[in-house]
Every structure is written in C-alpha cells, then in structure tokens.
Amino acid sequence: MSVKLNKKIAAVAAGFLMTVALPGAGLTADTIKIGVAGPHSGDLASYGLPTVNAAKIIADKINASGGINGKMVELLIEDTVCKPEIATNTATKLVSDGAQMILGGICSGATKAALPIYLDAGLLVISPSATNPPLTQSGDYPNFFRTIAPDDAQAQLDVDFAIETMGYTKIAVIHDKGDYGKGFAEFAKQFIEASGKAEVVLFEGVTPGQVDYSAVVQKVKQSGAETVIFGGYHPEASKIITMMKKKRLDATFISDDGVKDQTFVKVAQENAEGAYASGPKDTSNNPLAQQAVQEHKDMFGTDPGAFFENAYSAMLAMTSAAANADSTDLAALKKALQTVPVETPLGSITFDEKGDAIGVGFSVYQVQNGEWVELK
C-alpha cells in the first residue's frame, strides 16, 4: 500500500516538476547567461573589477552584432570578496539563477572553494587569474580552464631570474600563508633546491594584516639573504619592502603577479623602486590588445586594471566556444576550447587537456621610476 502511495506521490511530483521546468527551458533558449564571479568589493577589488569591465565590453559587442548564434548574452555579476566561504554562496546563487558559463574566480582560494558547485551543475568555468597549479593539474576539475599560466611557471621564471640572471646564492622565501602565496613560495623553494646553485636560507609565512613586519625583516637580515622571493599580494609586499628599507636591509625583492600591480608602486612609493615581479607577458604590441584597451577607454574612460587582457581573452574564448559548439553543454564547450584556436589580446590560444592555455606566459618586470617595466 505504502509503495503504491509513494509511486503516486512520485508521479504527481514529476508532473509538477515538468510543468515548472518547461517555462524555464523556454526562457533559457533566447539568452546565454554568463556568471561573473570575483572580488568586486573589499581590499582585492582592484583585481576583480577589470574582469567585470571586460565581460561587459564583450557582451555589449556580441549583443550589438546579434548575439551568439542569435542568443543574447546576459551577465550575472556576483561578488566573492575573494573569500572561500562567500565564494561558495556566490556559486550557489549563480547556479540557481541559471548561469550557463562562469567567467572568473579571481583568487585561487575562493575559486577552488566554488569549483565543486559549478562542476556538479556542469558549468564551464574560465578564470583570468587563478594561478594555483592543482586547479588544472590535479584533474579534479574537468570544467576548469584559465587564460593565465599557473604559479609553478611563474616560480620557475622567478627562480631562474634570481639564480641565472642575478647570480644570487642565498635566497629567503616568504609567503602570506594563503593558497596563492604559499603555493608559489613552495614551488620557488623546490626549484631553488633542485637547481643546486643556490640555497634557501629562510622559508617563512607572515600573517596578512599584521601590525608590522619588522621582526621578520630582521630575520631576513640575520639569514644573510641576498634576495627575498615573496609569494602573496601587494598589501603585504608593500609593507615588507617598506620595512626592508627602514631597517637598512639591501637585499632585493622578487615577487609574483599578485604584486605586479600599480597599487604596489602607489602604496610603497619610493621604496618600491627596483623591486622585481613576474607578470603576464607584455602584449601591448598585439593589435587586439590595443583594441581591447581602447574599448575599455571608450566605455569606462580609464585605463584597464589587473588581469583585464586575461579576462578579455577568457570571455572571448568562452563566447566563441559557445558559438562553435552551438551549445553550453560542458563536453561540447571543452571540445571547442581544446580544438579551435581563438584570436585574443594574449595571442592565438587553445587549451590543453588539463585546461591551461597554450601560448600564455610570464615575463619579469622591475619598478623603474614608478612604473613596471618589462625586462627582456
């Protein structure tokens, strides 16, 4: 008896679901909803907002020329503040709002937390800036792609620069204990040890937001390091480099693209002079990059910020994959991303099996007269 009743309930429920689900299917037919997730407020907002701008520019362009195979692009912009606990809420909200593809995840930690939710919903995620290596290399997130090279590529470049170009033999490695900074620092340490030409004299984590870092700077001085390789973001980097100058420590400073931001130079002022950091290759000679920057100026009246070109490229790759696949089904999108090259501000890119963009890399930059200058 109870079995029959359950069947009846199930049948009624199924019927009810169908009537509810049908109008939904009708709605999604004429728009493609792209979720844009990233820090749009808080202290890392300067990394997230350029991606929103890139998404808006491309969405406007596509919609003005008739959409993706006739479907209009609609953006769902949601803030993650770069905090894992908020990013999961954001992900759930985007999924329930009907997003079909996701542009973003700016910080690695927040992106990693949100990815399982997108994976369960079968959504493609392309990040312009999440560089934590396992995101692609672990194979846990087959829905994840990125238009930036992973941290280990950066760490390798920074270590080669320190050892081969500068000839340092004693290196202090410091990080901010976060997914991104610590990941980068551990790779740097591993590569330094593997090179056999230099030693890691100090490996430490600092607490972000701490009142000051003078004790750790004294420790660097005591270790006799010729350079500090720092993994983390610009707020800690500018505090550490300022304190290094205050304590008359003349070791150089090498960091990652979390630091290669104009805010670092603005905040550390004259103390930033001479600091090195790796960042995405300078693409300003690429006509598409020039066009993207011009579009940003026309639409927002300012120069674009961090990761703008990566975001622009990610958005282009995503929308052209959707056009080529004529669907937002994950398997079809993946096939398109991996086989059809896309012309982007970063050059012509496709993606490898694991989701990393082929043909995207890093260069070393130095602060010279208050500007980041690419070193050839």
Add this chain to the structure above:
Amino acid sequence: MDYFIELFFSGLSRGAIYALIALGYTMVYGIIGLINFAHGEIYMIGAFTSFTVATILTILGLPLLAIIVLTGIAAVVWSASYGYTIEKIAYKPLRHAPRLSALISAIGMSMFLQNYVLLAQTSDFLPFPTLIPDFAFMEPIAHIVGSTDLVILITTTVSMIFLMVLIKYTRIGKAMRATAQDRTMAMLVGINVNRVISATFVIGSSMAAIGGLLIASHIGQINFYIGFLAGIKAFTAAVLGGIGSIPGAVLGSVVLGLTESFATGYVSSDYEDVFAFSLLVLILIFKPSGLLGKADTQKV
C-alpha cells in the same frame, strides 16, 4: 647579540602600539564592564583622519613639525568625538540591559564603522605620507632602531605618563577610579557617572588615535581593515595584563609584542600567533585575572 637587540626593539615598538590601543579596552572595561569591540575601529579612524589631514597640510606646504602636530590634534579630536558618540548611541541605552546585549551592540558598531569607512573612503590601500623623517643622528643605529620606532616609543611613554598623572591626581581621574570601584556608590556621593563614562571613552579613543597615526607613519599604508587585527591583539594584551588595570594593559602589550617578535625571530613567523595565544592561555591558567589584575572575589 645584535640580533637579539634588533628583535627586542621590533617587539617593543609593536608592544607600544598595542599599549595605546589596549588602554582604551581596559579603561572602558574597568568603568562599565564592557568589551568595546568597536575600539579597533577608532584606531583605524584615527589613521584615516591623520591621512586626510596630513595629505591636505602637505599640499598646503606647511613645515613638517606643524603638520605632525596639527595632524595629531585633528586625529585625536575626531576619534574622540567618534568614541563619545559611539558610547551615547550604542552603549548608553543598553547600560541596564544584560551584558550580552551591549557586547553584540559593540560588535555591530565595529562592523558598521568598518563598512562605513569602506564605502565612504575606499577599499584600496592608501599610501600614508612620510611624517617622521629619518633623523641623521639615528643613522648609525637605523638598522636596529629606526626613527619611527624612536618616535613611537617616546610618544607612547609620554602618553602613558600623562594618563597616569591624569588618573592619579586630577578630579576626573579620581572620579573615574571611584566609578570603577562602585558605580552606584559613586553616584550617591555626587559623581556625575555619565560624564565620567564619556570622559573614559574620549581618553581611550584619543590614545587609539595616536596609535593609529604612529603605526600608519611607521608602515606607510592604511586600509579600512587595519583596526580588526590590531584591535584583537590589543584586547589580548589587555586581558594578558589583567583587564581593567591600566599598568596591566601596558605590561601585557609589551609582553605580547616581545613574545611575537622573539617567536618570529627564533622560531618562525608562521607560529607568531600560536606563541602569542599560548602565552595568553598559560597566564590565564595560572593567573586567571591576568598579570596585574585583581582577583575578583564573588560575594555570595
């Protein structure tokens, strides 16, 4: 040995900053038995006020000394008025409510102020102007004690002495001590308790503002979030020294600053907070009222 001295001074100047903030916690607790969680935000507002005033005065081209003094005064006045207002808005209406209500109100105030500065100012880090120049006579030992460290230590010491004198010898100081001992009795002998409480908030906030100004010119940057961790650390220092006790707050702060510095220097900065809080736990196990706190006998 040099290394030891370097770490010692790093810890001492950090402790001095903690002390300026911890005083506000301990004074307010001593008088109304409330943990004023919005106090870290007062420190942050002091730093922001200093930033604005110092930037304007620098543009006007005033001499450096005038800038420092005027900035200090502006930060103190502005933060003190915030402290005064917070007490009137968030705590006074709850004075007879259960303690928990006032505590929640304090946490709410802290979040409100953080977000208010975030929205009204910026979420970015701002470069703080170099107010304290590198003194030429400090150059030989600049690698151990910088000019800013020196200014921090001197200013904190002067502020402490000023506060001690104020509490010990002035009318308002006596009224504060009386209110701390027994509020009802103080009222009965004609002390205007409301005014004493306001004065406590004003003095505590002024100290925090000085701390904000000093640390901002020491590290050269500010942000709306700096009050949170500094506030937690200063609160820890106040508890360590015995909350409610003014010398205790100073001692607790110096001990905390030195512990953090030596833990970083001799063990690892990864464990800086582990050491700081293990110390707190240990002291509270063996001396639950803190280093200089008075044991509270419960009347049954």
